[in-house]
Amino acid sequence: xxxxxxxxxxxxxxxxxxxxxxxxxxxxxxxxxxxxxxxxxxxxxxxxxxxxxxxxxxxxxxxxxxxxxxxxxxxxxxxxxxxxxxxxxxxxxxxxxxxxxxxxxxxxxxxxxxxxxxxxxxxxxxxxxxxxxxxxxxxxxxxxxxxxxxxxxxxxxxxxxxxxxxxxxxxxxxxxxxxxxxxxxxx
Amino acid sequence: xxxxxxxxxxxxxxxxxxxxxxxxxxxxxxxxxxxxxxxxxxxxxxxxxxxxxxxxxxxxxxxxxxxxxxxxxxxxxxxxxxxxxxxxxxxxxxxxxxxxxxxxxxxxxxxxxxxxxxxxxxxxxxxxxxxxxxxxxxxxxxxxxxxxxxxxxxxxxxxxxxxxxxxxxxxxxxxxxxxxxxxxxxxxxxxxxxxxxxxxxxxxxxxxxxxxx
Numbered sequence: 001x002x003x004x005x006x007x008x009x010x011x012x013x014x015x016x017x018x019x020x021x022x023x024x025x026x027x028x029x030x031x032x033x034x035x036x037x038x039x040x041x042x043x044x045x046x047x048x049x050x051x052x053x054x055x056x057x058x059x060x061x062x063x064x065x066x067x068x069x070x071x072x073x074x075x076x077x078x079x080x081x082x083x084x085x086x087x088x089x090x091x092x093x094x095x096x097x098x099x100x101x102x103x104x105x106x107x108x109x110x111x112x113x114x115x116x117x118x119x120x121x122x123x124x125x126x127x128x129x130x131x132x133x134x135x136x137x138x139x140x141x142x143x144x145x146x147x148x149x150x151x152x153x154x155x156x157x158x159x160x161x162x163x164x165x166x167x168x169x170x171x172x173x174x175x176x177x178x179x180x181x182x183x184x185x186x187x
Numbered sequence: 188x189x190x191x192x193x194x195x196x197x198x199x200x201x202x203x204x205x206x207x208x209x210x211x212x213x214x215x216x217x218x219x220x221x222x223x224x225x226x227x228x229x230x231x232x233x234x235x236x237x238x239x240x241x242x243x244x245x246x247x248x249x250x251x252x253x254x255x256x257x258x259x260x261x262x263x264x265x266x267x268x269x270x271x272x273x274x275x276x277x278x279x280x281x282x283x284x285x286x287x288x289x290x291x292x293x294x295x296x297x298x299x300x301x302x303x304x305x306x307x308x309x310x311x312x313x314x315x316x317x318x319x320x321x322x323x324x325x326x327x328x329x330x331x332x333x334x335x336x337x338x339x340x341x342x343x344x345x346x347x348x349x350x351x352x353x354x355x356x357x358x359x360x361x362x363x364x365x366x367x368x369x370x371x372x373x374x375x376x377x378x379x380x381x382x383x384x385x386x387x388x389x390x391x392x393x394x395x396x397x398x399x400x
Contacts (some may be wrong), residue, residue: 012282012393032384034282034392090286090312097287 001043003056006163007077009098011091014083015118018150020059023160028151037069046164057160074105079112079163084133086117086147087125092132099140112166114144116159121149240298243324246361258364262297265305266318267372274311275375276382281393285313293317322397329362329369329398366398 008016017035022028024040040059045052060073074080080102084091095115102111117133119125130147137145144162148155241254241262249255256264274280290313296303305314322329330338334354341350355363373390380386 011284013279032279032386032389034389036392036396088283090310091283094284094287 001054001056003058004079004164004167005077006057006059006079006081006160007073008059008081008083010083010116011085011088011094014085014088014091015150016081016083019081019083019116019118019148019156019159022150022153022156024059028153037073055164057164059160070101071105074102079114079167081114081116081159081163083116083118084128085119086128086130086133087119087122089127092117092128092136095136099143109141110170112163112170113140114146114159114162114166115140117145117147119149119151120147120154121152242294242298242321243326245326246365247359250361255361258361259368260321260365263318263321263365263368265303266314266321267368269305269309269314270311270318271372271375274315275379277311278383280311280376280383280385281315281319281390282385283312283315285310285316289313290316290320294320319394319397323400325400327362328400329366331358331362334358335399369398 008020010016012034013032017033017038018029020038020040024042037060040057042057042059043054044057046055047053060077082095082098084095099113102113103109115133115137117128117130133145133147137143144166146155146158146162148159150156241249241260244252246255246260249260254261270280289309293303293305293309293313294317296308303309309317334357337354338351341354355366358366373394376383376385377387377390
């Protein structure tokens with residue numbers, strides 16, 4: 001079974017845990033409990049050339065302000081969801097720094113990543129426009145971008161599956177059919 | 188500063204919810220051992236005391252520099268007064284981070300000895316983040332490590348109040364007076380939880396790590 005290590009990052013209160021719990025358990029958490037860090041596992045089926053292969057997602061939610069372990073998570077994570085809330089400008093502005101930090105820790109430009117504008121059900125309270133998100137993502141060498149709602153179940157699964165697809169593209173699954181070794185025997 | 192001592196220490200007790208509430212969150216999970224293979228990178232070191240800096244300077248040194256008034260660093264007082272005035276009802280106060288750039292800019296200006304007008308140059312989330320940073324940057328945690336274990340034991344036993352008071356009095360005067368000041372302020376924040384959604388447990392979770400380093 002292949003394991004994917006996904007890390008969800010973002011400012012406090014943007015809905016990192018809500019998105020993850022919605023994805024893993026299919027419920028919306030109403031409570032306003034801050035997480036410092038938490039991890040979840042989910043086994044899912046992924047279709048690779050018509051064959052269903054079981055994969056395991058290990059998802060870590062990390063509050064951006066608790067910095068001590070952050071580099072560690074960045075180093076070990078394979079795919080990153082950078083989450084902001086469309087209702088709070090400050091949660092959006094800082095993601096640039098966060099992305100740069102990830103690229104620095106990973107020491108490469110090519111990191112599976114998705115920018116996520118959460119709480120898109122709260123259209124009335126929107127302060128970050130969808131185009132702003134799109135533009136941001138475009139500047140990030142065409143990073144994937146989605147607006148989501150953990151509450152209304154919009155684009156929740158898509159976030160995590162997109163990351164898995166990106167990881168697969170970057171490090172393709174090893175092909176099963178190994179070449180037959182030619183038996184060359186030297187006498 | 189002496190008057191501080193008469194205060195009801197129960198005010199502080201909610202800070203210790205932290206140890207119970209996020210025990211699970213703070214320790215590295217079993218299934219996350221794969222993450223713990225690398226040495227931990229400490230966040231950037233606190234500012235050095237050279238010159239008249241404010242962040243990263245011990246409370247005693249701040250007092251010697253004349254930057255403490257009535258047991259509370261002037262900078263803390265100005266931040267708390269700002270938040271009291273504008274932000275007690277703000278949703279996610281101390282949970283939502285302020286912009287990194289704003290916070291950093293404010294810190295540098297305070298360190299450089301500039302007069303900072305928070306009303307003009309900052310927003311509430313930035314000030315809240317700055318306050319937490321001030322506490323994190325203290326060379327010695329506000330609540331000294333030597334009383335961490337007794338505190339946790341006390342919290343697990345039920346009869347908290349009188350012993351808690353005794354224990355907290357072991358803290359240096361200046362730590363005690365700042366802790367008292369903050370707890371008083373945080374209980375004000377907590378009273379507005381219907382608006383700001385920051386219950387005692389929530390506050391303990393986001394505030395605790397800054398005073399228990």
